[in-house]
Amino acid sequence: MEKTKVGIIGLGTVGTGVAQLLLDHGDRTARHAGRVLWLEKAVVRDLKKHRDCDLPQGILTDNVDEVINDPEIQVVAQLIGGIEPARTIMLRLLKAGKDVVTANKALLAEHGAEIFDAARELGRSVAFEASVAGGIPIIANIGQCLSANQVSSLHGILNGTSNFILSRMQEGDDYAAAVAEAQRLGYAEADPTMDVDGTDAAQKLSILAHLAFGARAHWKDIPCTGIDTLDVTDVEYAGEMGYKIKLLAVAELVDGGLELHVSPTLLKAGSPMAEVSGPFNAVRVDADAVGRLMFYGPGAGQMPTASAVVADMIDTAVGRTKLTFQTLELWSNRPARVSAADYANARGRFYLRVDVEDHPGVLAQITKALGDQEISISSVLQHEATTPGDDIPLVVMTHATTEGAAAKACEAIASLKCVSGAPVRMWVRD
């Protein structure tokens, strides 16, 4: 049987899983690839660190040049996180004639153009299934399986950490306790900022928007709110009204172009996306020929992510990746096929929570601020104060309006004397 020599750069969580699959299940990869994927080198920073895999002699090295300069290594999984040295190593691998597989969404979202241009110029390929939605093969499904379709919208729960935290809050934890539990179980990093502030989801959404719509949106230009502004009372109020809160990444073709945003969103309980709980991800795709598809699975974790990386390595070794890569529109030098729609024009319903003083006339002032923006109210929820004189939360669900109008109304509400703090605002979807 033919042999394709492969390398791994980075033996952390994901890299170790990839090494395990290649070493312990070589028969399986050989059967599916029609060739042996032979692990030749694995590069780490610290040779002394314990690794959870039995590496044969001579594989481990702390010198990346041993991979870059080995002309026999054809496919390399680049599994260092962050921007540098990942970016430089990526470019050096491509220049050295290697096809690359990566799970690093931050790098692609930041330097995708440079990396994809280099690969195209050099006749190489970059596979990145693991960079979005972990074990769910969403890149292959959109990039290959839906090629007869025009996608009209993508709704994704793309950050498993946030989703886990929201699920815990659903069960009564406050935000801090939920974060601590996520850290204890390994779902959140010591510093979970990029997960909870929406950055990670926005980076993944930008990759999907490139792929599905031929958009050229940089993730920093995607309006993005995280779950770090939420309070457990919001989860409770949402529940009382029959909704669950999810951090939703949305890309939707509308008249004005492509609407993109990441926002905590109230989804009707019982709807498929609302019921995705724990560290899972889901992507709902609407497309003109196929209609609605939904994909559900683990959005991160060692073996789910390794599953996606090794599938990419097989596709690359077999030659499929190269054929797909040639027509992918990701960061291509062609002009964008769609421009970003003005977020202020995005239409939807909103949930607003305002902490107000408990005296007569307050509701009238809030209603007026909304009315000034021509926002009509669908329902109001306010419980009796437990301690008289305390501020109490007032929850308003609006009818359909625009994001811009809702934002202006919230500004006006925030400046009212009877209101303390900024209103919490979320999208509401059925």
Next chain:
Amino acid sequence: MEKTKVGIIGLGTVGTGVAQLLLDHGDRTARHAGRVLWLEKAVVRDLKKHRDCDLPQGILTDNVDEVINDPEIQVVAQLIGGIEPARTIMLRLLKAGKDVVTANKALLAEHGAEIFDAARELGRSVAFEASVAGGIPIIANIGQCLSANQVSSLHGILNGTSNFILSRMQEGDDYAAAVAEAQRLGYAEADPTMDVDGTDAAQKLSILAHLAFGARAHWKDIPCTGIDTLDVTDVEYAGEMGYKIKLLAVAELVDGGLELHVSPTLLKAGSPMAEVSGPFNAVRVDADAVGRLMFYGPGAGQMPTASAVVADMIDTAVGRTKLTFQTLELWSNRPARVSAADYANARGRFYLRVDVEDHPGVLAQITKALGDQEISISSVLQHEATTPGDDIPLVVMTHATTEGAAAKACEAIASLKCVSGAPVRMWVRD
């Protein structure tokens, strides 16, 4: 831009959708394929029939040889249903050097070995995404995206017609009314036998079992019960106990080999598979690296099916199908990697409905028949008779037992004097 000339055999529901996508959205297919898919010929039986697509002059023919003998046509979508002449045309196309795409599961389930052997010998490929689960790209996901995994189980709602009928029964229709409604809306054929008796699901399951497990099961050897034995009372009783009934196709690796069956099954309400309603399909895949994935979407219909066919045509024109086809284990001449487990040993819980005479001692007789097979009872449901003296339905939920024991107990129960008719028996899953 390069051109790949393609042909379509059969312009019925699916063929017309494929022609529409190729003719009306040529820009899209060209973008995704990096080449033009040029529709050269479309073959039908009756040239005079109205077609819902604007075919340019010279494309329509009733002579299949015009495709077979045109050396420039490289990819052909074979979209005639049933066995003959589909089988003969398929083989002739392959011999003439064409790569074939098909949606015909009945043909593959019956003659897959012959067709795949011919394609392999001739160095050609057969793509069949549309043959299972319509618009859900389940073949690509299992055959390509999960190639780093050992799949351990597949649970599928694979027949949209049955699922639509069950959903209607859930809403109160009796079986006949639900079938009539399915026919009125085009979800069921004039003769829906193959859909409601489980044949269609068993054929699809055999294709998935080949693909995911390297099994060699013929669909006729898969134990199969349809929904045509159910009564609306079963749907009501299931609902009362917190379950929904689905026609579930199951493939599961167990100690004795691969367990395969198609059966109406009670699924806990609220679980993702239980909530798949209407003409939709869903497949749940458990695999060792990735864990659990779920795919949801339209299981049939003109454009969803055409979406899958055209994606296959693009993959074939680009050269990806050939690379995948070389390593697919479907009907390969290698020995089966797994043998069929004895269905009698399949373990699970069961729902039994028995119509019994309304007098004392009856429950004792039923309990004894179950006890003789060492089946213990988890719960019993029996309502008061509306007309005294009438037979009344007695519903028993068992604890875990084997399919063989449950079958024997039901035989014994059927022969009791106090029981009329055969018991209705279904699997129960959480």
